[in-house]
Amino acid sequence: MKEVMEASHAIAEAVKAVDPAVIAAYPITPQTHIVERLSEYVANGELKGEYINAESEFAAISACLGAQATGVRSYTSTSSQGLALMHEILYIVSGMRLPVGMTVVNRALSAPINIWNDHQDSISERDSGWIQLYVETAQEAYDMTLMQYKICEDKRVLLPSMVCLDGFTLSHVYEPVDILEKARVDGFLPKYKPVHAVLDPKEPLTQGPIGFPTHYMEFRKDLVDAIAGSERVIGEVMAEYSRMFPVSIKDSRPDRYYHYEEYMMEDADVVLVAMGSVCGTIKEVIDELRGKGVKAGLLKLVTYRPFPNELIAKRLSGYRKVAVVDKALSPGNTAPLYTEVASALYDSKERPNLRSFIVGLGGRDVTLGHIERIINMTLKGEGAKTEWMF
């Protein structure tokens, strides 16, 4: 069913099809229409799960943790300060290896107070042991929500996951989205059967015990191995989804989902690396500049955790000029995505000249002019190593 809707409502449709037994969320700022719509589904009986109006995001993620530990699917969604308030529990969910599903509607962190879009909230949780997938369009947000459950519930993974989408630019913007019939979703993502240990009075066990210095380090290694191993599963699930559900709305998503999407890279003299909705703007500028003979390309990163180091190094190897576009900061160091791309390329024989550009913080518009400047400055080698696109 093709319909014009907000990405928020598209995600609510996906979550309805996923059919979680528990949805827990804090209902006010910084919340979005996702859980508003889900609460309506529960109220009118379209969704049978329990809806918990939590007193804070800390409580919401804790409720999801508890629910998931009993062996059911759970879901929550938040943004900015709300995600920051979940911080402590995020590590516990991943450490306990519970495949909770979350949507992060990316928004800036205070201070100064700001409710608009950038990536600082989820980037700040990159070390929490959660899988992070970034989307460009409402269709991708819908599709990735279905995929995230299949990925994180896989026996080889058993980790929580965040689908990250740009606040307002995607969450509040109406786009055509193809919503799948429930039976087709069920064919891709069957009813939940937990493959991890669950709380059951008939078979008592202990979850969340203390890890003494004799054991803690090995558990952390196990977590690192699991999220590294999830790269393969993510690739498999993306391939399966792309096979089962071909594109039905032109330009709404890539033909084949993968850890990254490439756009006009083959003959490019300059390649931009970016995540999220800004990639739409970048593609627009690339098309325009191609008409003027400027050969630019884009590597749109989808999987940020696990960071596909080897794939990125391989794909960017041989290019001479690469610009990384960040919508987040690491005060005291270079921008996060730039740093990680640089790290991925360190062992490459042919390292490109790598530039860092900061764009769109706190909802600042990223214009066609910004992107054109980034491309030109990178081509000509102008400006400082890190440039801010004010």
Next chain:
Amino acid sequence: MADIGRKKIGNVELTTGAVLPSDGSTQKNKTGGWRALRPVTDHAKCTGCGICWVYCPDASRFKDKDGKFDFVADYCKGCGICADVCPVKCITMVVEEE
């Protein structure tokens, strides 16, 4: 029993997410050795009201045959809450010695 994903890293045995295949692990793991102060109860003064039992954060107070309360040496960490809440002040915190 659910599959708890047993594995080994080096010589350390693990399960996925540190799940333990039994309940009551806190009972097996005796933590009384953390105690620096020991709650000594004057049984002559104890009225058996059980306030200390209610407040103990570690279920380390018990009622003996005489109806008086005392501490569980294997688990009591010597926090002193029982001594603080006792209405007749019959509990004294005394430094643990070898």
